[in-house]
Amino acid sequence: MGNLINCINMTTSDSSIVKTLSGKGINTIRYYVGETTNGNTFSIADMLPVAKEAVSLGLNWIMHIDMRNIITSDGSAVPTEARMFIRASERKTFEFVLKNLQMLKSENALPSIVEIDCEMNVIFPEVKLGSEDEKRVLNAAINGAKAENPDMKVMFYLSSGLDNEACKKPVNRFFVAGGRPFEYLSVDFTGKGLSDLYTLSQNISDLSRRFEKDIIIVETSDTIDDELSDVLIQSLAAVPLERGLGVIFSDKTVC
Numbered sequence: 001m002g003n004l005i006n007c008i009n010m011t012t013s014d015s016s017i018v019k020t021l022s023g024k025g026i027n028t029i030r031y032y033v034g035e036t037t038n039g040n041t042f043s044i045a046d047m048l049p050v051a052k053e054a055v056s057l058g059l060n061w062i063m064h065i066d067m068r069n070i071i072t073s074d075g076s077a078v079p080t081e082a083r084m085f086i087r088a089s090e091r092k093t094f095e096f097v098l099k100n101l102q103m104l105k106s107e108n109a110l111p112s113i114v115e116i117d118c119e120m121n122v123i124f125p126e127v128k129l130g131s132e133d134e135k136r137v138l139n140a141a142i143n144g145a146k147a148e149n150p151d152m153k154v155m156f157y158l159s160s161g162l163d164n165e166a167c168k169k170p171v172n173r174f175f176v177a178g179g180r181p182f183e184y185l186s187v188d189f190t191g192k193g194l195s196d197l198y199t200l201s202q203n204i205s206d207l208s209r210r211f212e213k214d215i216i217i218v219e220t221s222d223t224i225d226d227e228l229s230d231v232l233i234q235s236l237a238a239v240p241l242e243r244g245l246g247v248i249f250s251d252k253t254v255c
Contacts, residue, residue: 005246030062034069051109060112097144118156135177155184
């Protein structure tokens with residue numbers, strides 16, 4: 001995917017925007033994808049024209065799996081008993097990822113990266129999950145991605161970009177429980193400012209070194225000043241061993 005990902009988080013299913021983004025130097029787009037279109041999460045059917053246009057123009061795209069949308073899109077409540085939750089979510093997650101990657105492949109629109117919310121106790125606060133429970137659901141997503149394409153890259157998303165302990169915890173739990181290998185970490189910095197950059201830099205450097213992963217920063221505010229945008233990109237250079245891959249901004253900042 002090259003040495004630097006210049007990525008835009010998509011909040012529209014209008015495929016005409018892709019040529020504009022490409023002309024502005026964007027090389028990657030990112031979609032929140034679920035069973036249904038709801039807010040900034042899109043069904044595969046709704047975002048497919050954009051993905052096809054992106055791939056045809058040589059852009060990469062990241063499929064961020066909206067785990068909660070997958071589990072609840074049929075109107076089902078989230079099971080509050082861990083055993084029942086695992087039974088339902090493990091199957092739904094695997095089937096969703098595999099089915100949709102197979103369809104995307106048939107349409108010549110495969111993503112380059114499958115991004116997974118790994119903070120299961122944040123996404124599903126109504127059910128108490130142990131590390132083994134979390135691992136099974138996350139492995140289901142990875143297994144679905146690798147079943148279609150063994151070379152598919154997988155990225156774990158961390159929402160607490162300034163909280164090193166909160167970022168480390170789910171990844172540590174996953175590996176201790178015997179989770180499958182994955183390639184990247186995305187760390188969210190949305191809504192923060194210049195005064196927070198030192199903390200972010202320390203966190204992403206530690207995460208990259210500790211887990212031996214490449215790092216992508218996420219800043220998807222609707223507006224962002226040029227200074228913060230530039231400094232975020234520059235901060236990637238501080239990640240050890242050139243593991244700073246890029247920054248994800250909102251499409252509303254460039255369109």
